[in-house]
Amino acid sequence: MKHGEERVDQGRRAFIINGALVVGFAMVPGAGRAFADTEVDTLGTQVLAPDLPGSLRTNPFLDAWIRIDEQNVITVYTGKVELGTGVKTALLQVAAERLEVAPQLIHFLTADTALTPNEGYTAGSHTMFDSGTALFNAAAQVRQLLLESAARQWGSTVEQLSTKDAVIQGPANQSMTYAQALVGVQLHRYASARSPAMAPDRFTRIGHSLPRVDIPSKVSGGASYVQDMRLPGMLHARVIRPPRRGCRLEAIDPSAIDNVGGGVRLVRNGSYLAVVADDEWQAIKAMRKGYELARWSEGDALPDSGNIHQLLTELPSKRYPIRNTGGAVLSPSLSPVHRWKATVTKQYLMHGSIGPSCSVAWFNEGILTVWTHTQGVYPLRAGIAEMLGLPLEKVRCIHAEGSGCYGHNGADDAAADAALIAMALPGKPIRVQWMREQEHLWEPYSSAMRVELDVAADAGGRLGLWNTELWTTPHNERIVNAGRLMPAWLLAKPFAPAPSVPIAQPEGDGDRNVIPLYDVASSRINMTFVTQMPFRSSAMRSLGAHVNVFGIESAMDELAVQAGVDPVEFRLRNLSDPRARAVIEKVAAAFQWPAKASGPGSAIGFAFARYKNIMGYCAIAVQVHVQRQTGEVVIDRVVTAVDVGQVVSPDGLRNQVEGGIVQSASWTLYEQVDYDPAGVRSYDWSGYPILRFPALPRQVEVHVLDQPGQAFLGAAEIVQGPMAAALGNALSNATGKRLLSLPLARSGWHRAL
Structure with a gap:
């Protein structure tokens, strides 16, 4: 069967006769493997339907993008993340336009490995190109299916119907909600290669400047970033880095750190060191003490900056x-x-993120949840699972915006820090905050x-x-194996980074x-x-x-x-x-x-x-x-x-x-x-x-x-x-x-x- 033809999975339990759509994401066949040898797009996600537009190529099922519950609440999903560029608002505009609903009626969810499609990384100016295109088409096709359902129920034609704010209007003053129109509609199907057309001069959201949804809390001082997250019973952690890459820990006196007080605990795995405390200031003091006490081997030699281009x-x-x-x-x-x-x-060059990297992790009842300002929750989840030896389904990564990005900074490494420490202290949420000098010295340049x-x-x-x-x-040293996570280099059983491979043209490296x-x-x-x-x-x-x-x-x-x-x-x-x-x-x-x-x-x-x-x-x-x-x-x-x-x-x-x-x-x-x-x-x-x-x-x-x-x-x-x-x-x-x-x-x- 060609990808452009209608493809419906009749065996899925996602189809409920009463019309409510339950989203069960079967993202990628063989998703239990962290890194499969399959055809992937430029952002590292598996291509399932090469003839579909945008990220529908990698996530072709309509129910990966749109959900409507029995109360007529519309949830829209994207695997892309907000990095301060305003794309969350822009993607919301696209979905609202093609669903023909007011943006405030949409519950919009971004990158979460338990809920959203795998769109790889938010990078390379691909968000609107990939996710915007996918939502433009998926939303239009979902609306069309709802119209066809209403037309069947009323014995009318689609051309006689209109929609506004998740309600369908019929030719004889009938009306039904989108949720009611879901009766007999199966959205766990491949998207079509063609979508219902909409003339640009009819756009009421696309092409217009809507207030950004991420701005109010930022300008009011509200909780906006992962740095602001606070969970009940949360502990604060700081890491102790070696002087440079290649150093190995030779000695440290744990009792001296215990004497700092405040319930400080030392976490050690090979040359990986971190301290955890009930109070953040106590963690900082313990970190400083750890830097005084730790003795390291010589690390990798650095060149003279004046000779780097000849080198x-x-x-x-x-x-x-x-x-x-x-x-x-x-x-x-x-x-x-x-x-x-x-x-x-x-x-x-440095990214120079204004807010140093941060992450919160919680290993609870066998599930590790990591809140992170990563650009790619799915690749990060795979890397963390490999590093910790956990099954992929036992790791969940949820994007939380960070204060500063512009590329592959320290976000993934901070998430790996939080994951390692959370595994050492199960049952407690762990917040890891890097210091300024750690950000400058250890982020990828x-x-x-x-x-x-x-x-x-x-x-x-x-x-x-x-x-x-x-x-x-x-x-492009993105996370394709555990060894691309910097903390994994220091473990008692360290991981080596995957070999470097450039991005092919026309994208380029x-x-x-x-x-x-x-x-x-x-x-x-x-x-x-x-x-x-x-x-x-x-x-x-x-x-x-x-x-x-x-x-x-x-x-x-x-x-x-x-x-x-x-x-x-x-x-x-x-x-x-x-x-x-x-x-x-x-x-x-x-x-x-x-x-x-x-x-x-x-x-x-x-x-x-x-x-x-x-x-x-x-x-x-x-x-x-x-x-x-x-x-x-x-x-x-x-x-x-x-x-x-x-x-x-x-x-x-x-x-x-x-x-x-x-x-x-x-x-x-x-x-x-x-x-x-x-x-x-x-x-x-x-x-x-x-x-x-x-x-x-x-x-x-x-x-x-x-x-x-x-x-x-x-x-x-x-x-x-x-x-x-x-x-x-x-x-x-x-x-x-x-x-x-x-x-x-x-x-x-x-x-x-």
């Missing part, structure tokens, strides 16, 4: 060809009169990178050659966005993927796109200068994608490009990219002023245009773009992990400077090119690369120096001036 070319690695088209060199007919060769580098470019254009300003060699450590969207006659692009590295590195917003777009757009400006062509015109001359051209032209018009910068040290810069070359479009223009005496950078004006397909929440979209502009400016100008062979120096905010409030852009304009009826393309990561590139181009124009080592304000800035 990347020498470490064990595997080379991946990314693109090879048109030959390695230009043909004589292309007349390469303009050429630019350069090396772009990026340092290790964003990889250092080296990118070598060799590009050329002909006399007419047409791109002919685009060669790139890049070196990177992994950007360190090579994300390394292929220019521009029209190029000949291109050879390769990635050297470093498999043994001095630091654990993993996903941070936009992955390699941040530096790759910076390099591409630096090259475009340099070739434009050589060709004597305006940078915007040069881009348009080499770009055939109409939606790409539209965002560039919108920014140029709104910025009044080429606007003349006022005064010495002032300049403008431009950049463009389509995220992953398959998702949202972003063009951006920046005006800066550089104080030559101090090196201070003032961002006077930022104008951007974005196209993310059908816009669900205009306000949420603008929030994401504005936040990305600030974040990218901070990365591009200031952020890097400071370290040397003696250790990491960035253990607090003084050692890891981020953009301060006085340095925020003075003016930001966001122009949205809505595409009603088009696919949701996601917005959270589309601006990081273009903002870095536009800022770099503006600073190059302001100073007359092309700086290519990020962060720009800490890489020989004063020497360049």
